[in-house]
Amino acid sequence: MAKMSLEDLRKMREATQQQIKKRETDGKTAQIIVGMGTCGIAAGAKATLDAFVKELDEKGMGGEVVIRQTGCMGLCNNEPTVEVVVPGMPSIIYGGVNAAVAKGIVEKHLMKKELLNDRIIDRPAVDLLKK
Amino acid sequence: MHYTLCDMFSDLTQNAIEAGSSIITVEMIMTDTTISVSIRDNGKGMTGEQLARATDPFYTDGIKHPGRKVGLGIPFLIQTAETTGGSWNIRSDKGNGADIPSGTAVDCSFDLTNIDTPPVGDVAGYFRHILSFDGRYELIISGTFPGTSFTVKRSEVLDALGLAEQGSFTDAGSLKLLGMYLESLLEAYYG
Numbered sequence: 001m002a003k004m005s006l007e008d009l010r011k012m013r014e015a016t017q018q019q020i021k022k023r024e025t026d027g028k029t030a031q032i033i034v035g036m037g038t039c040g041i042a043a044g045a046k047a048t049l050d051a052f053v054k055e056l057d058e059k060g061m062g063g064e065v066v067i068r069q070t071g072c073m074g075l076c077n078n079e080p081t082v083e084v085v086v087p088g089m090p091s092i093i094y095g096g097v098n099a100a101v102a103k104g105i106v107e108k109h110l111m112k113k114e115l116l117n118d119r120i121i122d123r124p125a126v127d128l129l130k131k
Numbered sequence: 132m133h134y135t136l137c138d139m140f141s142d143l144t145q146n147a148i149e150a151g152s153s154i155i156t157v158e159m160i161m162t163d164t165t166i167s168v169s170i171r172d173n174g175k176g177m178t179g180e181q182l183a184r185a186t187d188p189f190y191t192d193g194i195k196h197p198g199r200k201v202g203l204g205i206p207f208l209i210q211t212a213e214t215t216g217g218s219w220n221i222r223s224d225k226g227n228g229a230d231i232p233s234g235t236a237v238d239c240s241f242d243l244t245n246i247d248t249p250p251v252g253d254v255a256g257y258f259r260h261i262l263s264f265d266g267r268y269e270l271i272i273s274g275t276f277p278g279t280s281f282t283v284k285r286s287e288v289l290d291a292l293g294l295a296e297q298g299s300f301t302d303a304g305s306l307k308l309l310g311m312y313l314e315s316l317l318e319a320y321y322g
Binding site: 002003004006007008009010012013014016017029032036037038041042046049050052053054056057061062063064065066067068069070071 | 133134138141142145149203204207253256260263264265279281287288290291292293301302303304305306307308310311312315316318
C-alpha cells in the first residue's frame with residue numbers, strides 16, 4: 001500500500017458512507033466500550049480493539065456500531081474488559097475479552113441479541129468492595 | 132512492565148489526554164538502533180511533590196480510580212528504562228494562570244540493541260489508540276523512521292473522515308479507515 005494522503009482517506013470514507021446510508025434503518029446504534037487503562041493495555045486490550053474493528057468491518061457492520069475507549073473500569077483482574085450497550089438490552093460488562101471472545105460478542109450479542117453468559121462480570125474487584 | 136514499548140507509550144499518552152489538555156504533541160524518532168519518544172501536553176500539570184510521588188508505584192491521586200492504591204504508568208516507564216539502559220525524564224508545571232503555562236513533558240529513549248528492551252510493538256495501533264479517545268483535543272503526531280517521516284494532525288484526519296462535527300472517531304468503520312491510513316504512513320517501517 002502506498003502512503004495514503006488525507007484526500008485518499010476522504011474518498012474512501014465517502015465510498016463507504018454511501019454503503020452505510022443504504023443500511024440506515026432505525027438509527028439505533030450499539031456501543032462497544034473497551035477498557036484501555038494500564039491494566040487493560042497490559043492484558044492485551046489493543047488486540048481486543050483490533051479484533052472488534054476487524055470483525056465488524058468483515059460483517060459489514062462498521063457504520064452501525066460505535067467503538068469507544070475508556071480508562072480502567074475498576075475490574076483490573078478481569079481485563080481486557082468490554083462494556084456492550086445495545087438499545088433495548090441491559091448494558092453488559094464482559095471480562096477476559098480476547099480476540100475470540102470479541103468475535104463471539106459480535107456474532108452472538110450484537111447479531112443475535114444473546115448474551116455470552118460465562119463472560120459476564122457483575123461485581124467489582126475484591127479490593128474495591130467494602131469489607 | 133508492559134509487553135511492548137508502544138503499550139507503554141499508549142499508557143503515558145493517555146495520561147496526557149486525561150490531564151484535560153487541549154493540545155498534545157507526540158514525537159517519535161526511530162533509527163535502526165534507538166527509539167525516542169517525547170509527549171508534551173498543556174494539561175493541568177503536577178507540582179514538584181506530586182511528580183515525585185507519581186514515580187512511586189504505590190501512589191495514585193485516588194481520583195481516577197477511587198479506592199485503588201497503585202499507579203503503575205510512570206513506574207513502568209522508569210523500570211523499563213532502568214533495566215534496559217534507556218533514559219527517561221519528566222518535567223511538569225502547574226502554571227500560574229498567567230505567563231507560566233501548565234503542562235507536562237515526558238521524554239524517553241530506548242536502546243533497541245539491548246537484549247532486555249521490550250519489542251517496539253504496534254506503532255500504528257499506538258497512534259490509533261491515542262487519536263481515538265472521546266472528547267475534543269488536538270493531537271499532533273510526528274514520526275521519523277528509517278526511510279519515512281510524517282506528521283498527523285487529529286483535526287485534519289477527523290475532517291477527512293467527515294467527523295469534524297462529532298470531534299471524535301466513533302464508528303468501527305472510521306477506526307478501520309484510520310488504521311489503514313496510519314499503516315500506509317508506516318509502510319516503509321513495516322516493510
